[in-house]
Amino acid sequence: MGRPQEFDKREVLEKAMALFWERGYTATSIQDLTTHTGLSKASLYNAFESKDGFFRAVIEHYIETRQKRRLERLKEASPGYDAIDTFFHELVQAKTERDRRLGCLLTNTAVELGPHVSYVEDRLSRAFNNVEDVFRQALQKGIEDGSISDEADIETLAGALSTAIQGIRVLARCGTDEASLQKTAETYLTLIPRP
Structure with missing residues (x-):
């Protein structure tokens, strides 16, 4: 078996986030995600288990980056x-x-x-x-x-x-x-x- 593909998780989450943001969850397929992020299906499933798992990771990434940054400015x-x-x-x-x-x-x-x-x-x-x-x-x-x-x-x-x-x-x-x-x-x- 070959080694799993290595990737920059933050970069992949940003690319997937842009896709889900534009199309929504339902209209985004696994094929769309692999094409847009450059991940192979095997790497996607190894890292996130499923489309749902990938989407959950994207939501957490959005909250920890976009939402958190905006709210920090409001607090400060x-x-x-x-x-x-x-x-x-x-x-x-x-x-x-x-x-x-x-x-x-x-x-x-x-x-x-x-x-x-x-x-x-x-x-x-x-x-x-x-x-x-x-x-x-x-x-x-x-x-x-x-x-x-x-x-x-x-x-x-x-x-x-x-x-x-x-x-x-x-x-x-x-x-x-x-x-x-x-x-x-x-x-x-x-x-x-x-x-």
């Missing part, structure tokens, strides 16, 4: 209100750039598979809850630094902002223009009471 930025404002404006800009109208891999997956695949439902629920937690922290920071009124209902606002993100991502994938999405983002931002 100050003051609290400005951090949230910047987050939404960057989100709209990123989702409406030319050739980037793919929405969000997690949101797309939730719509496609969420109700039917327990792993997806459970994992994405935790990922979305994490986003809500980071908004809670940013809102609390805003109250403490004086950029948000201390009368703000943090729980309700964190949920509303998290929901707004999903809506913006879906609308961006459907081709809604940047100006309209910015107005939507600004409408949600008006829910945050200022001092």
Whole structure:
């Protein structure tokens, strides 16, 4: 038997992520994955066991890279209100750039598979809850630094902002223009009471 093919796992996950992101889980075949990543079928199955295993690895990679990086910026930025404002404006800009109208891999997956695949439902629920937690922290920071009124209902606002993100991502994938999405983002931002 020959040696298993060696490969850069991060590079392969990035390529597979781009494919799943564009086509979705159902429309992506094993043949598509081997062609797009350069892996042989044997290497794919040795490393990930199945298409489902590969997809799970891609979801974890997305959460640990794309989502984590964006949320870290939100956590680190100050003051609290400005951090949230910047987050939404960057989100709209990123989702409406030319050739980037793919929405969000997690949101797309939730719509496609969420109700039917327990792993997806459970994992994405935790990922979305994490986003809500980071908004809670940013809102609390805003109250403490004086950029948000201390009368703000943090729980309700964190949920509303998290929901707004999903809506913006879906609308961006459907081709809604940047100006309209910015107005939507600004409408949600008006829910945050200022001092």
